[in-house]
Amino acid sequence: MSAGAPDPLWYRKAIFYEVSVKSFFDSNADGIGDFPGLTQKLEYLVDLGVNCLWLLPFYRSPLKDDGYDIADYYNINPDYGTLEDFQTFLHEAHRRGLKVIADLVMNHVSDQCPWFQEARVNPKSPKRDWFVWSDTDRKYSGTRVIFLDTERSNWTWDPVAGQYFWHRFYGHQPDLNYDNPAVREEMKNVVRFWLKVGLDGFRCDAVPYLFEREGTSCENLPETHAFLKEIRALVDREFPGCVLLAEANQWPSDVKAYFGQEDEFQMAFNFPLMPRIFMALRKEDRTAVVDIIQQTLPIPKSCAWGIFLRNHDELTLEMVTDEERDFMYHEYARHPKMRLNLGIRRRLAPLVDDDRATLEMLHGLLFSLPGVPILYYGDELGMGDNIYLGDRNGVRTPMQWSPDRNAGFSRADTELLYNPVIVNPNFHYEARNVEAEMRLPTSLLRWVRYLIQVRHELDPILGEGEIRFLDLPNRKVLAYLRSRGSEHLLCVYNLSKSPTAAEISLPEFNGWTPVEALSGTPFPKIGELPYFFTLGPHAFFWFRLQGPHEPAG
Ligand code: GLC
Ligand code: CA
Numbered sequence: 001m002s003a004g005a006p007d008p009l010w011y012r013k014a015i016f017y018e019v020s021v022k023s024f025f026d027s028n029a030d031g032i033g034d035f036p037g038l039t040q041k042l043e044y045l046v047d048l049g050v051n052c053l054w055l056l057p058f059y060r061s062p063l064k065d066d067g068y069d070i071a072d073y074y075n076i077n078p079d080y081g082t083l084e085d086f087q088t089f090l091h092e093a094h095r096r097g098l099k100v101i102a103d104l105v106m107n108h109v110s111d112q113c114p115w116f117q118e119a120r121v122n123p124k125s126p127k128r129d130w131f132v133w134s135d136t137d138r139k140y141s142g143t144r145v146i147f148l149d150t151e152r153s154n155w156t157w158d159p160v161a162g163q164y165f166w167h168r169f170y171g172h173q174p175d176l177n178y179d180n181p182a183v184r185e186e187m188k189n190v191v192r193f194w195l196k197v198g199l200d201g202f203r204c205d206a207v208p209y210l211f212e213r214e215g216t217s218c219e220n221l222p223e224t225h226a227f228l229k230e231i232r233a234l235v236d237r238e239f240p241g242c243v244l245l246a247e248a249n250q251w252p253s254d255v256k257a258y259f260g261q262e263d264e265f266q267m268a269f270n271f272p273l274m275p276r277i278f279m280a281l282r283k284e285d286r287t288a289v290v291d292i293i294q295q296t297l298p299i300p301k302s303c304a305w306g307i308f309l310r311n312h313d314e315l316t317l318e319m320v321t322d323e324e325r326d327f328m329y330h331e332y333a334r335h336p337k338m339r340l341n342l343g344i345r346r347r348l349a350p351l352v353d354d355d356r357a358t359l360e361m362l363h364g365l366l367f368s369l370p371g372v373p374i375l376y377y378g379d380e381l382g383m384g385d386n387i388y389l390g391d392r393n394g395v396r397t398p399m400q401w402s403p404d405r406n407a408g409f410s411r412a413d414t415e416l417l418y419n420p421v422i423v424n425p426n427f428h429y430e431a432r433n434v435e436a437e438m439r440l441p442t443s444l445l446r447w448v449r450y451l452i453q454v455r456h457e458l459d460p461i462l463g464e465g466e467i468r469f470l471d472l473p474n475r476k477v478l479a480y481l482r483s484r485g486s487e488h489l490l491c492v493y494n495l496s497k498s499p500t501a502a503e504i505s506l507p508e509f510n511g512w513t514p515v516e517a518l519s520g521t522p523f524p525k526i527g528e529l530p531y532f533f534t535l536g537p538h539a540f541f542w543f544r545l546q547g548p549h550e551p552a553g
Contacts, residue, residue, distance in 0.1 A: 031416030035081035049452035069110035132166035144515025201243035286478035306372030314343030494535035514543035
């Protein structure tokens, strides 16, 4: 990012970009994206303005859960390239000032992993105790099943072992036994291995589930937090400046606990916020967003929320009430194929019926609510999805580069692609791709690029500033001030699909001038009376507030 001494809080000013190696660019025409391909496309990411890539799991795996089922933690899936290709990629990314973090799957392995294979065949092997076995499937009965559509229990009978094994996800993903010190040590070795190779941190997968205790939900246990703190201490001691980002899909107070006392995770996904943004939009009422932001603040000073609109999974509705979930399904997932487990498997643009104003407004929120924005590859193009592909594959289709064969993703025969490209007429890759959108000055891609640039210019306020919600009577309008010292950004959103008006009372800014931040256009001065706005459908504004004695510009 900047020359000179490295900034240990770099992540707070960064924009993250989630990308799957498999989906980005195929360099050797086998239909599967790879590290040399990703390396070739780094310039695109630099131009987009993102600062940190989050790579989905790229380790050896039978890919029954798209790589979250790891068979070998110390090697790369050969389809994606070699360790050398990975090192070249890292070097090229770092050379361009990009940081790179990767998924660290601590909770479970693939049933193909040699550790599990050894454990199941030989009860005397030291590996046996690396997993959680039981003679009955009734232990830990207070624990919910996460993959509801496919799993009936967290226990699966293993005929070879003659016992049940414990798993929080698919039945082919046995959980590791964190009560065993050898498991804890091994996971630390995995962390050391990849940070030595040069990663800048990890997105730590499924962290609430590491330990099990009878009579509990087996989530967020004190033992789990204690081990995660050991990982953090290791990272701080041996690899200072590296970041740990928690995937803990939990209620607000439980997620906040993952920051610890600045001694656990530096970052955590703001899972509670995400569905409530979509809810506020269709309810045309800001309440859900205001309430949840207030519940998710404050957090320790060096920590940051990771904010996202969509990711590689279903839009999860685990942490909302039943009534809210019904509302969300009704608004966003009328077709049964759009649903998966407790969530909605659609990409951003299709979710909002490809409405440009809504897409812009959602990005306005993503880039100005407190936290670090995390983009999901392809959403900057308004990429479509394919709800007829199984599991979550419909939101993991190839990146669309050009109107050429296979959207320019691969020169392979089309039948070879790991997933088909999007050909739905409303989202066809021939129009929705990087080349076409770069040519069109008004495209979503060009707009997102510009917004990222503006966000970087407003970095100190948006990265570190406080938030204060403004309480205006019209609840269709969400308005807040982001402030840092004497710098203020006023953000105003019309959540509704109809034009609306809002009066915002800003007595302390009497005599100040709102300057629209995307265009630099000055608006009339704020006076003694409430400031009056009219907003078109789903319109949003960011205003820099210019003090009476500040020079214009
Ligand atoms: C996380 C990942 C998801 C995966 C699951 C099991 O929730 O985001 O893709 O299926 O963990 O590893
Ligand atoms: Ca390839």
